[in-house]
Amino acid sequence: MRFVLKDDALADKPAIEKIGAVRGMFTNAGQFQVIIGNEVPEFYNDFVQVSGLTGASKEDTKAAAKTHQNVVQRAVATLAEIFTPLLPAIIVGGLILGFRNILEGVQFGGSTIVEQSQFWSGVNAFLWLPGEAIFHFLPVGITWSITRKMGTTQILGIVLGITLVSPQLLNAYAVNSTAAADIPFWDFGFAQVNMIGYQAQVIPAMLAGFMLVYLERFFRKHIPQAVSMIFVPLFSLLPTILIAHVVLGPFGWWVGDGLSNIVNAGLTSSFSWLFGLAFGLLYAPVVITGLHHTTLAIDAQLISTYGSTNLWPMIALSNIAQGSATLAVAIAHRGNKQEEGISVPATISAYLGVTEPAMFGINLKYVYPFIAAIIGSGIAGMFVTIMGVRAYSIGVGGLPGILSIVGQYIGIFAIGMVIAVAIPFILTFVLRKVPALNKIEAVDEATGEIIDENDAPAPQPLATTIESPEFDRLYAPATGNVLPLTAVPDQVFAQNMMGEGFAVDPTEGRISSPVVGTVTAVFDTKHAIGIQMPNGLEVLVHMGLDTVALKGAPFTVHVQPGDAVQPGTRLAFMDIEAVKAAGYSPEVIVVITNSDQLAEFRLLTSGPHESGDPVAEAQTAALPETTPRPKAEPAL
The missing domain is CATH 1.20.1310 (5 helical Cullin repeat like)
Known part of the structure; x- marks a missing residue:
């Protein structure tokens, strides 16, 4: 269960840990997340009754989580959201300019490639077209991305960016080599404004983009809807363009140069x-x-x-x-x-x-x-x-x-x-x-050797203790590769936060019961099924990682709470290809959620196995002497 708390420090973590259903907790992305076992639906219902609170959508939860971020975190998140849409162009531009760098800079036999070949000289000249478009006109992308991120009119952002790099302006790269008297300007009679472009400049474009956004938001609130289409763009765009060239552009250029000088000085100094x-x-x-x-x-x-x-x-x-x-x-x-x-x-x-x-x-x-x-x-x-x-x-x-x-x-x-x-x-x-x-693998401090289940080269023969009446068998719920939980790419399972168990990377979609027991829970999203064994151990069969987001689409469940099952009983069918196509991993996890009642758990084998093969054994902490242990064989 994910909570967005007003103050994470007020969470009574020791008290939460004492709740029987809780398997662990951690904080991530502004959310306080509590790991629950099979009974998460019942836990949620009880929580709603006790607290009087109801759940929110995943999107609403993420939005609320942002309120936990400080000013710096929010600023960085905003910066990331501005530049992320530009990355494909920046990467392509980097490749193009890098290739031109090879053509122009690397010499073979005393001359460069472009000097030796007219073909490559033409290619080099042609590639300057997209290279210039991406980096010299970067302000256009920045102002567009800001309006996109802030939810205002994107075409106004594009127009603003073009006014910062228009061919009518003196190119930013030519400013330092141009005498002050030769710099073109707009003459308003009472004042003159230099016509300087801001090619490849980042900070001037960002300042102008945010000014446009906030002006548009202001005028959209105060101008009647009937005339907003005309006057909101007019009153937002024109003042921004003027102020960008009079104030924001020169100031941003100064700040950008200052930042560049500081970084460059540090990286070229004696230190x-x-x-x-x-x-x-x-x-x-x-x-x-x-x-x-x-x-x-x-x-x-x-x-x-x-x-x-x-x-x-x-x-x-x-x-x-x-x-x-x-x-x-x-x-x-x-x-x-x-x-x-x-x-x-x-x-x-x-x-x-x-x-x-x-x-x-x-x-x-x-x-x-x-x-x-x-x-x-x-x-x-x-x-x-x-x-x-x-x-x-x-x-x-x-x-x-x-x-x-x-x-x-x-x-x-x-x-x-x-x-x-x-x-x-x-x-x-x-x-x-x-x-x-080494936080995952076990290291023998005496010998320095790694004790790591991940390194097992091949399935090992079953231990003879599998026949012991003190142990209960756990069987592969699907055909595929049996894995230790440490190999599962999910910290909740890999770090045993949900309990002891194993996983199967399935090659077939038929999911069977891994144990003898009674079905206690079928999740609404169909991705997980809870089973209680006769000895009281609670087993969760979890199909795929994070597949709760699929809302049951790739799963067909064949059991319901109260059904008696044994190894081989069909629990569900998982459409493996649909899970993968949705971007999720299809591993089937078998985990004992009340592992505190275990005396011992052993994964006896790994690697390729058929559904119904015995692969693990578990022993409870206290064995009831009067309870007979079922000796059911897989019902395939």
Whole structure:
């Protein structure tokens, strides 16, 4: 259950933990989330009766959660929402300018490619068209994105952006080389306003965009609806254009240059090594908070002021470092098909500049690869900063980032890439054996060896204790690969917050009962079914990860509360392809939600199994002597 509290500090966490239905709690994205077992529908109903409160939609909950963010968090979130829609264009522009950088800057036999070939000279000239459109006219995208984000008229944002980069204006790149007397101006008789463009400028465009938004909101409230279509755009747009060129543009340019000078001074000073080391170490942790979106604005401003940036090379290397650490984990856990499905694509993604899958899916889960990655990133960042490496453009991170590097520094940056690959890769294996840094795998402190269920190369034969009357069998609910919960890409299950159990990556959609028992709950969203065993253990069969959002669409349930079931009894059918098409993982989780009543739980095997195969055993803390243990075999 997700709660948005006015003050999280007032939540009595020890009292909440004592509630029998509660399996854990954590705070995320402004929401206080409480993990409940099988009885979440009943828990919710009881909560409504006791509190007098009713539930809200997921969207309303997210909106309310934003009120928990401080001014800085809200500002960063707004900045992220402005730049995120622009990223596809920025990435494409970075690739184009990076390719032009190769054509113009790299020499073969004493001359560049464009000097040797008329064809490539023509290609180079043609590619300047989209490159210029993306970066020189970036203010148009910024003002449009602001109006889109703030819910005002988007075409007015586009028009405003065009007025900042119109060909009638003196190009921003030509201002410094133009004598003051030669700068064109508008003459109003009593005042003159310089006709200066703001190509590639970020802050002037942002200031103008927000002024347009707030003027439109103001006039929309005070102008009658009958004439609003005429006067709201007029009174919003014209004053904004004028003030943008008289006040906001010059002020924003001054602020942008000041910010660029500060960053550039730090990265070119005698302490540049310290700046490079600190940025390399901290960039990945900053990505977790979302603050990294601010670097796009700084990079763009650096390029506008100096023609290149010394910040972007370190970002590209940080991406590579995260990918290298994930690659090391993939190799260490080779044979674990479930995790390979996450780690291999995440490695490729990070090497291409998108690190979130690697960071959140693998590195932060295990901790030690994340530490290895930021150390490697810090060393690589320090090296390229000391060597003065700069980039012509932004948007292309990871390995393709070398395309953006100024020609004379390409070789040095390549060495930095080797550092960002080698150090995190090696350190991941070293730090894996440090117990304090390994939060998932068990480390034998005496020998330093890893005790990790994920490393099991093949299914092991069933233990002989499976026949013991003191243990109850748990069977595979579906045909597919049996996995330990630690391999499940969901922190609630992987960290046993819901209890002990196992998972199956299914190859077929038929879901059967994993135990002998009675159905106690069928969730309204059909994605989960609760079963109580004769010994009192409560088992949850959870179909897919986060599939509650699908509202039952891919599931067909064949049981109802009160039905007696045994291993092999058909519980439900899950449309695996529909689950995947919706962007969710189809793992079937079997978890004992009242694991506090367990004396012992054992996963006896892993790997490929058929539905109904015995794969685990459980023993309750206190065995009732008079209760006979059923010896049912799978009813397939």
